[in-house]
Amino acid sequence: AQSVSQHNHHVILSEAASLELGCNYSYGGTVNLFWYVQYPGQHLQLLLKYFSGDPLVKGIKGFEAEFIKSKFSFNLRKPSVQWSDTAEYFCAVNAGSKLTFGTGTRLQVTL
């Protein structure tokens, strides 16, 4: 069965700081990897996804993620966070028809 681990549960950063959120997955076959974001009071939205090709994928709002197959990782990065990036971030894997989510990372960006 597939599983996803997000080790950072709550991250607090100042504006303009760099961000890296960890995501590790467990699955032996081909996977499709996603990062979703949930802004306060809003629904889950796709940030970016990877299924093949260039392991460095770029998403919306300046986010990017790197798929490292040997490490079973798909870490999310942003060079300079903004206050508006305050949200909860979920890594997810899809090996069929269902998404398996990590526990989420709450990011708080301070001014």
Add this chain to the structure above:
Amino acid sequence: EPEVTQTPSHQVTQMGQEVILRCVPISNHLYFYWYRQILGQKVEFLVSFYNNEISEKSEIFDDQFSVERPDGSNFTLKIRSTKLEDSAMYFCASSQGRGRETQYFGPGTRLLVL
């Protein structure tokens, strides 16, 4: 941009009652899903639905739960005889295909069972 919509946004019910949560998926999508998130826990898959039948379900999705697409636009989750532990946020999602296709989520229905 098309969105998945869900009604109601909040539902309070008494233990043992039946509830129906409603979803309108994006119109040209073929796959439909229900997920739930108990407060403080991760988002969990409940069921996927394609071609008018369940394609996959989790251990959580027992006989208490059922899904239906009663017409061309709605997708419903019925919970019979609700329990306290059914209190959660329930999310509907839809996608054009499986696997690498993006699942688009609705805003959720917060269910509270008293």
